[in-house]
Amino acid sequence: MRAVGLRARYRLSCRHLGEALSLSGAIAREQTVEAPPGVGGDRLQARMLGRIERLEAERGRGWLARIAYPLEATTTELTQLLNVAYGNVSLMDGVRLVGLELAPAVLRSLPGPRLGIKGIRSLVKAPARPLVSAAIKPVGLSSGGLARQAAAFARAGVDVVKDDHGLAVRGSAPFAERTRVIAEAVAGANARTGGHTAYFPNVTGPLDTLEERLERVGVLGLAGVVLCPSLMGLEALRRCAAGPRALAIMAHPSHAQTAPGRGEGIAPDVLLGTLYRVAGADIVVYVNAGGRFSWPEETCHAVNRRLREPLEPHRRALPAPAGGVNVADAGHWFGRYGPDTMLLIGGSLLAQRDLEGAARRLVEAAVRQEG
Amino acid sequence: MRAVGLRARYRLSCRHLGEALSLSGAIAREQTVEAPPGVGGDRLQARMLGRIERLEAERGRGWLARIAYPLEATTTELTQLLNVAYGNVSLMDGVRLVGLELAPAVLRSLPGPRLGIKGIRSLVKAPARPLVSAAIKPVGLSSGGLARQAAAFARAGVDVVKDDHGLAVRGSAPFAERTRVIAEAVAGANARTGGHTAYFPNVTGPLDTLEERLERVGVLGLAGVVLCPSLMGLEALRRCAAGPRALAIMAHPSHAQTAPGRGEGIAPDVLLGTLYRVAGADIVVYVNAGGRFSWPEETCHAVNRRLREPLEPHRRALPAPAGGVNVADAGHWFGRYGPDTMLLIGGSLLAQRDLEGAARRLVEAAVRQEG
Numbered sequence: 001m002r003a004v005g006l007r008a009r010y011r012l013s014c015r016h017l018g019e020a021l022s023l024s025g026a027i028a029r030e031q032t033v034e035a036p037p038g039v040g041g042d043r044l045q046a047r048m049l050g051r052i053e054r055l056e057a058e059r060g061r062g063w064l065a066r067i068a069y070p071l072e073a074t075t076t077e078l079t080q081l082l083n084v085a086y087g088n089v090s091l092m093d094g095v096r097l098v099g100l101e102l103a104p105a106v107l108r109s110l111p112g113p114r115l116g117i118k119g120i121r122s123l124v125k126a127p128a129r130p131l132v133s134a135a136i137k138p139v140g141l142s143s144g145g146l147a148r149q150a151a152a153f154a155r156a157g158v159d160v161v162k163d164d165h166g167l168a169v170r171g172s173a174p175f176a177e178r179t180r181v182i183a184e185a186v187a188g189a190n191a192r193t194g195g196h197t198a199y200f201p202n203v204t205g206p207l208d209t210l211e212e213r214l215e216r217v218g219v220l221g222l223a224g225v226v227l228c229p230s231l232m233g234l235e236a237l238r239r240c241a242a243g244p245r246a247l248a249i250m251a252h253p254s255h256a257q258t259a260p261g262r263g264e265g266i267a268p269d270v271l272l273g274t275l276y277r278v279a280g281a282d283i284v285v286y287v288n289a290g291g292r293f294s295w296p297e298e299t300c301h302a303v304n305r306r307l308r309e310p311l312e313p314h315r316r317a318l319p320a321p322a323g324g325v326n327v328a329d330a331g332h333w334f335g336r337y338g339p340d341t342m343l344l345i346g347g348s349l350l351a352q353r354d355l356e357g358a359a360r361r362l363v364e365a366a367v368r369q370e371g
Numbered sequence: 372m373r374a375v376g377l378r379a380r381y382r383l384s385c386r387h388l389g390e391a392l393s394l395s396g397a398i399a400r401e402q403t404v405e406a407p408p409g410v411g412g413d414r415l416q417a418r419m420l421g422r423i424e425r426l427e428a429e430r431g432r433g434w435l436a437r438i439a440y441p442l443e444a445t446t447t448e449l450t451q452l453l454n455v456a457y458g459n460v461s462l463m464d465g466v467r468l469v470g471l472e473l474a475p476a477v478l479r480s481l482p483g484p485r486l487g488i489k490g491i492r493s494l495v496k497a498p499a500r501p502l503v504s505a506a507i508k509p510v511g512l513s514s515g516g517l518a519r520q521a522a523a524f525a526r527a528g529v530d531v532v533k534d535d536h537g538l539a540v541r542g543s544a545p546f547a548e549r550t551r552v553i554a555e556a557v558a559g560a561n562a563r564t565g566g567h568t569a570y571f572p573n574v575t576g577p578l579d580t581l582e583e584r585l586e587r588v589g590v591l592g593l594a595g596v597v598l599c600p601s602l603m604g605l606e607a608l609r610r611c612a613a614g615p616r617a618l619a620i621m622a623h624p625s626h627a628q629t630a631p632g633r634g635e636g637i638a639p640d641v642l643l644g645t646l647y648r649v650a651g652a653d654i655v656v657y658v659n660a661g662g663r664f665s666w667p668e669e670t671c672h673a674v675n676r677r678l679r680e681p682l683e684p685h686r687r688a689l690p691a692p693a694g695g696v697n698v699a700d701a702g703h704w705f706g707r708y709g710p711d712t713m714l715l716i717g718g719s720l721l722a723q724r725d726l727e728g729a730a731r732r733l734v735e736a737a738v739r740q741e742g
Contacts (some may be wrong), residue, residue, distance in 0.1 A: 030663065033509035034537060035718035040509045040516070072542060073510050079575050079602045080539040087536070087602070087625035088694070091658050093632065093665060138404035138411045139444050140419035147409070165458070166405060168451040171443060204450050207499035207578070207610045230451045231458070233604020239578045254458035255630055257636055261464065265628055265636070287462050292401065294464060323459070347406035 005074025005106055008085045009099030012063045013263045017055070020063035023050045027065070027095060030088050032073045050084075062265060064098070076109035076290060078238050078279060083363065096266050098267045100274050108313060111241040113282040115248045116315025117308070117340050120282055123223050123248060125196045126161040129370040130334040132323040132362050133250075133283075133320060135346035136182070137164035139171060143178040147185035149355065154189035154197035156359030160283075161186060162226050163202035165252040165344065175201070175213060183220040200250050202226040207236060214245055222280070224248030230256040230271075234279045241280020252283035268299050273306025276317075283318045285344055288333065291324025297336065304337055320344045327358055330365035339369060373418060376445025377479055379456045380470030383434045384634045388426070391434035393528050395423045398436070398466060401459050403444045414727045419444050419457075435469070436482060447480035449609050449634075449650060457637060469638045471645050479684060482612040484653040486619045487678070488711050489687025491653055494594050494619060495530040496567045501705040503733050504621075504654075504691060507553070508535030508716035510542060514549040518556035520726065525560035525568035527730030531654075533597050534573035535717065536623040546572070546584060554591040571598040578607060583614055595619030595653070601627040601642075605650045612651020621691065622652035631670040639670050644677025647688075656715055658741040659704065662695025668707070675708055691715045698729055701736035710740060 012023050028050030033040060040048075047070065054066040074084045086097045096265040102110075113119075121127055134153045136146045150161045161182075169175045179201045186199040203213045203225045210232075217225055229251050241249055251272075257266045266275075268286065276284050284307055287293035289300050300321055307317040321333060322344035330343055345362060352358035383394050399421030404411060410418075418441065425437040445455045459469045466576050473481075484490075492498055507520040521532045532553075541545045550572045557570040573585045574596045581603075588596055600608040600622050612620055622643075629639045637646075639657065647655050655678055658664035671692055678688040692704060693715035701714055716733060723729035 026663070032537070033511065034511050034535065036722040039718060039721040040512050044509065044511045048509060073537070075539045075541045077539050077541065077576055078539075079577070079599070082602055083537060083539075083575070083599065083625050086628075087599075088658075088664075090601075090626050090628040091624060091630055091664055091666075091694075093630055137417065138402065138406050138419060140415045141411050164405065166403065166444070166447045166451075166454060168448050168454075170446045170448065204454070205448055206450070207604075207606050208613075228450070228454065228458075230461075231453055231604075232606055233578075233602075235578050235603055236606070242579075253462060254454050255461050257457075257461040259462055259464055259635070262635060264630070264633060287459075293459075293462055294396070295462075323462075345412060350410040351407040 003103070004068045005071035005072040006013045006081060006085055007066055007068045007101040008097060010067070011058070011061065011096040011098045012065055012066045013094030020055055020065065024055060024065040024067065027089050028052055028067050031084050032069060034088065054268060071103060074106065076106050078094065078110065078235055078313055081106065082234065087364070095265055096262065096267065097265050097270055099330060100270045102278065103223050103364050107311065109276065110278040111238060111280040112278055112314030113280060113317045114241055115282045117318050120248055120318055124198055126159060128339060130366045131159045131342035132366050133160040133342050133344040133350055134158045134161055134336050134359060135164050135344065137346060137350065139164060139166040141173060143147060143173040143181040145177060146173055149350065150182045150199060151185040151189045152356040154186045154195060155193055155370035156356050157193070157195050157363040158197055158359050160198050160200055160342065162200045162250060165202055165204065165226060165228055165254050167202050169205035176216065179220055182241045183222055200224040200226050204228045204231055207232070212242065214247065217247065218245055224250060225254055226250045228252045228254045229276055229279060230254065233276060237276070237281060239278040248282045249280055250283040250285065251276045252285045260295055269302035269306045273303045277307055277370060278314060281317055283320050283342055285320045285322050287323030288325050293323050307351045310319050318342050322346065324348070327362050330362050331368065334366065374442040375439045375474050376442035377452060377456055377474060378439045378472040379438060379468060381436045381438065382432065382467040383436055384465030390569065391426055391436065392734055394683065395426060395436040395438065399438050399462050402455050403440060405459065422654050430662055442474060442476060445477065446677045447477050449606055450480065452477065453605065453677055465634055466571035467635050467638065468641055471641045471648065478649065478682065481649040482609060482651040483649055483685030484651060484688045485612055485617060486653045488659050488689050491689055495569055495630060497530060501710045501737045502530045502713040503737050504531040504533055504713050504715040505529045505536050505720055505730060506533050506715065508537065508717060510535060510537040512544060514544040514552040517544055517549060520721065521570060522556040522560045523727040524730050525557045525566060526564055527727050528564070528734040529568055529730050531569050531571055531713065533571045533621060536573055536575065536591045536597060536599055536625050538573050540576035547587065550587060550591055554593055569594045571595040571597050575599040575602055578603070581607070585611065585618065588618065589616055595621060597621045597623055599623045599625045600647055600650060601625065605646060608647070608652060609650045619653045620651055621654040621656065622647045623656045631666055636687045640677045642672035644674045648678055649685060652688055654691050654713055656691045656693050659692035664694050679711060689713050693717065695719070698733050701733050702739065705737065705740045
């Protein structure tokens with residue numbers, strides 16, 4: 001018996017069992033020995049090749065193939081896990097990664113969320129109700145302008161104020177200046193209201209100065225950061241989460257290249273729900289149904305499920321639906337997704353004349369769910 | 372006049388001009404201010420929004436939209452360039468990035484290839500002919516087994532012997548052991564034949580120990596490495612290329628999630644041809660026409676063009692078609708792609724009984740192109 005490192009489920013865009021069988025075999029080979037039969041010896045190939053465990057027709061959609069890969073091929077390294085689950089086959093047409101089951105040895109080697117849902121709740125002193133987050137933007141605004149938005153959100157009692165993911169290291173609100181000014185503004189508002197708003201700056205940017213930015217976040221006494229794993233590499237997220245600093249990480253899906261219903265790529269729940277979580281995200285932002293993106297609600301539930309399901313030894317992560325959610329619909333979404341949800345609202349808040357009032361209504365919608 | 376940071380061309384899967392116009396407008400907003408009109412002020416929005424410069428119908432394929440983004444939004448940071456060119460819209464259906472033109476200020480801020488085609492040629496002492504590379508594999512083989520393959524390739528005069536991208540840091544041929552044993556084997560063969568075969572180990576793996584691996588490559592006197600930018604993040608490639616070590620970088624496309632003909636994602640020539648190059652790849656591996664992948668030859672020519680086209684101040688990079696190329700067809704492909712090509716052959720060589728003889732025939736096919 002060889003130890004399994006991961007099981008992947010692929011959706012294959014093909015019609016007949018024969019094609020599905022031949023494509024599954026090609027995947028099992030491509031992702032492991034990547035050489036014709038015999039190369040390296042038959043015994044070695046039997047040890048290393050992916051094994052087709054199930055082939056199942058999906059009405060009108062093609063075939064689902066489940067392939068088990070040996071731990072000896074996957075190792076427990078995150079880059080190699082990705083390489084085996086969806087490496088070269090990501091260059092093929094008609095092969096989509098729709099499921100991923102990681103072996104206990106692999107799960108134990110990955111950091112997972114450091115704080116998880118409980119830790120985030122304790123950070124913002126909200127033990128049971130749904131949470132709310134607001135984005136400060138747009139790119140182009142000065143640090144002072146962003147700080148005024150952040151202060152208004154903090155006065156309203158928003159749980160997490162986050163940098164827009166488009167606020168880079170440079171630009172009109174450069175990282176060092178912006179984080180100082182905004183951290184002060186939020187701390188000032190908290191001091192006046194007795195509130196616990198956290199400010200998460202966006203640390204996405206050059207790897208060689210990432211440590212400096214994380215250091216600065218610590219010096220400013222901030223509890224968390226925003227990071228775009230698909231822009232920086234999932235490995236950069238893992239490294240932050242596994243690092244020495246106990247920061248909450250809100251992962252933003254920019255450049256994730258995932259959407260429901262495509263014939264290729266990684267399904268949203270696998271990428272954002274499982275991979276972002278095991279790599280260390282405490283909060284995962286995704287684009288909500290009914291917003292600017294056309295994701296169906298079913299996909300959002302699937303992401304939520306993956307973030308919250310038991311996955312020993314990892315903590316549960318908090319889903320943060322975003323992307324054009326209206327303040328007025330907050331109650332509706334809390335009802336749909338349950339209390340372990342952080343609703344992230346950006347543009348729809350900022351478009352209101354009375355920013356603080358609008359944010360307060362959002363917070364009230366969350367508080368109402370408690371009762 | 373605002374300074375432009377980049378121009379992106381998107382293929383939009385929609386039928387009518389009205390839809391194309393509205394989708395382009397949504398992209399120009401999503402990728403910059405990401406907020407409704409008015410937020411941040413009209414003047415700021417006029418400064419920051421992407422500007423639609425062209426809309427053009429493509430027979431049977433939808434619309435092509437060209438959008439110019441201001442330098443103030445893109446900055447010159449690689450992660451932010453990606454974020455603006457293909458960030459949130461990567462989560463939308465029907466939006467594909469098919470063209471990317473970076474402004475001179477942006478190009479100057481990126482490392483590009485350190486050696487380029489000329490540097491690689493001088494490394495392997497082959498000033499004019501096409502080049503050949505061979506992969507050692509499969510995963511599961513011991514370091515000694517891999518070293519025997521490498522030695523045979525070196526005796527045959529292969530220009531670059533590369534680790535399979537599936538050889539991780541751990542596994543049955545762990546990085547430290549494998550690089551030592553293989554470097555010795557290749558150096559020994561070179562000493563006997565007077566040849567100049569280079570060995571490029573795969574350094575893909577955890578970021579926190581990447582420096583150690585690069586250091587080790589230097590200590591062993593090796594001239595280059597294999598790195599998978601889409602597994603580690605394009606930023607990891609940039610960092611290696613911009614770092615202190617003068618190593619050649621062969622970029623492998625595992626997990627690149629690109630293929631011709633899809634409605635979403637990044638077109639192969641943009642990702643592998645432009646982005647991998649400006650981020651610092653000297654050699655770019657892609658899956659050749661007529662191999663295990665179904666890429667048409669036209670796509671391969673498009674990648675070649677991007678790697679070799681003038682792109683001041685950057686050196687030209689070397690295309691390395693791979694993925695099921697037969698030794699017997701080497702001459703054909705050199706004829707199609709010209710001398711500034713490195714043919715990468717793995718499985719089809721390793722499947723031969725006489726490895727060294729087969730590799731020699733490959734080298735001879737390259738040498739014949741000279742005359």
